Amino acid sequence: MGQTLVLPNPAAIAAKTKLATDFKRKGIVIALLSGLLYGFYTAFMTLGMSKGVWLQWYGENSGLSAFAVMYLLSALGAATTDSCSAVWAMSIASARGRFGDFVRCIKTKPGLVMVAAAIIGGPLASTAYVVGLQKAGSIVVPISALCPAIGAILGRFLFKQHLNSRMLLGIAICFLASFMIGSTGLGDEVPDGLVVGLLFGFIAALCWGIEGCVCGYGTSMIDPEIGITIRQVTSGISNLIILVPLFSMISGVNAFDMVMTSFTDAEAMPWFVLAGLSAYLTFMFWYKGNAMCGAALGMSCNGTFSFWGPFCCWIVLGLAFGMDGWSMPPIAWAAAVVMVMGIFTIAMNPFDLLKKK
Template identity: 65%
Template sequence: MSEVTGTVSASAIAAKKKLSSQFYKKGISIALFSGLMYGFYSAFLTLGMSKGVWGEWYGTNTAGLSAFVITYLLGALGSAVNDTCSAVWALLYAGVKGKLGDFFRCINTTPGRVMILAALIGGPISSTAYVVGLQMAGSIVIPITALCPAIGAILGKILFKQKLNKRMMVGIGICVLASFMIGSTSIGGDAPKGRFLGVCIAFIAALGWGFEGCVAGYGTSMIDSEIGITIRQTISGLSNLIILIPIFGIMAGGVKISNGLVVQAFTSGPAMIWFAVSGLCAFVSYMSWYRGNSMCGAALGMACNGTYSFWGPFCCWIILGVFSGMKGWSLPPIAWMAAVLMMVGILVISMNPMDLLRKKEVN
């Protein structure tokens, strides 16, 4: 009888280990998928901002827009349109899952307000800086924005007294080295005009997303991540539309300027098709990231998501450069090497790489 019991117990343990291993590996796959989808979001967003009325604004400029409007107001508008589309996808998903009631109930709770704060940081500030950087310097800014895990680790140490050990410091150093490698392509006589400023603006996005990660991590620890993401995307889109764009409009000469551009942007069919796709990709990326984190751990999930430092330029090159025939989306070899190095740095910050081998040995 004891032998039979022992055999059953051993079989149960083996089955449990197998299930845990499959769950862990699936989580890694989903987290990696989030990085790929973020790359597609970046590419389709940029494609949308080249179609319809956007082509007139950035091309012939028949509307007579000022340099400030073209550089900053249109960047904020592109971010607003994308985040609004992403919010619509998130709300539709919540409706299908029967979670719309939870969404409205959670908004006025402490975790909900934390997510609103995260959205205000990541939406009007970081997302706009990201879009402006993309328009000014191209896909080279994407690995720069991937500094956000390193910045988040530093801010976590300063704001929340979180542990920052030697391994994490090494990872931060690797990320900084990679950013300098990328930055070196934005200076000198061969660098396109505006690339250096675009890279600097990308650092603003990395700083904001690093701070958002610290705040959002607290919020999603207390509410359903799907609800948290819906709050984040909805508030991000609305805050861009009703706060940042009017402010830029006033700075450009009046709110009527921004209101007119908003109406034209949302009624430009050829562009909205691609914004709907970019919004869907952004929503799926966030969803996959949070789901992957819950399955393989936040540290490894963050490292897997950080692969967008490579997938972003790659997707932009394929969709914008190869298929759409747009010039300026190829990267020099040093930028590709830096993007891969950035992924290594993010992995070292998030976890001890040797743990991957140990996990495999255990499994």
């Protein structure tokens, strides 16, 4: 007996195509939200470090050394934000009945890889990022957005990943944007600490680039929600038990008293809580967006934080709270947009966005 040939239903194919397109479009929106939320994380953390007891610590009569003001307070601000983010992550995991998964995964090899990556991207990168923000303002954000370009270069040497001509062009565009930003420090009216701030912004980008390479292994074997929880918890704890005590010992300051004061300051703490929530959602939406629209496009959409970071700082700190020093020169805004273009070029062929499919 001959077999009956069953032709595919055109209506079913059209419905499946529309479903896939809508799913990808939703993933792009979520990935773009991750970049926007990174901007609010930056703004809220900086706002928290300008309220309450932080005003005294940064004041001229604080009694703290220049080293303590630059490094200890930056580490403490990062530790407070990351700890709030860790509490958000564990609370959400517990509410979703996944806290047991977190405990089990953190003991595995991929979990330990995530811990190692979090130490690099948490205490080291976060503290360098905060130092950069305190010294140079929001102009540091596009510099820190070099992390995808640095990650691509590191991936070539660490994991023998291929770099084609398009990716090399994207890397060149990113570094051109960073040069445009750096050129703002070549005039006669350069604010104190700008060059140092840009340097620490680059250190943050380097550490986050390393973290991105390492986390690629961990998140390929661990559910993103659990991986993010491991990352945030490790970052918060390691900041509190490594960098803050180390800088306190060097500065001759009681670390325990400063940590307790930071966490109990009623005026500053609400902003750190919001910063922690923004940090958690940034990572959550980044991973979720990658899963829905592809890692390349998701990374590109997240990279828009090079624009959203300065924009949110300008809106929240400059306009809403009237703080000086949070506007950026036109060349820096242009460089932020160029940086986004470079990140897109690294991650994917921009002409693919013009195709109907």
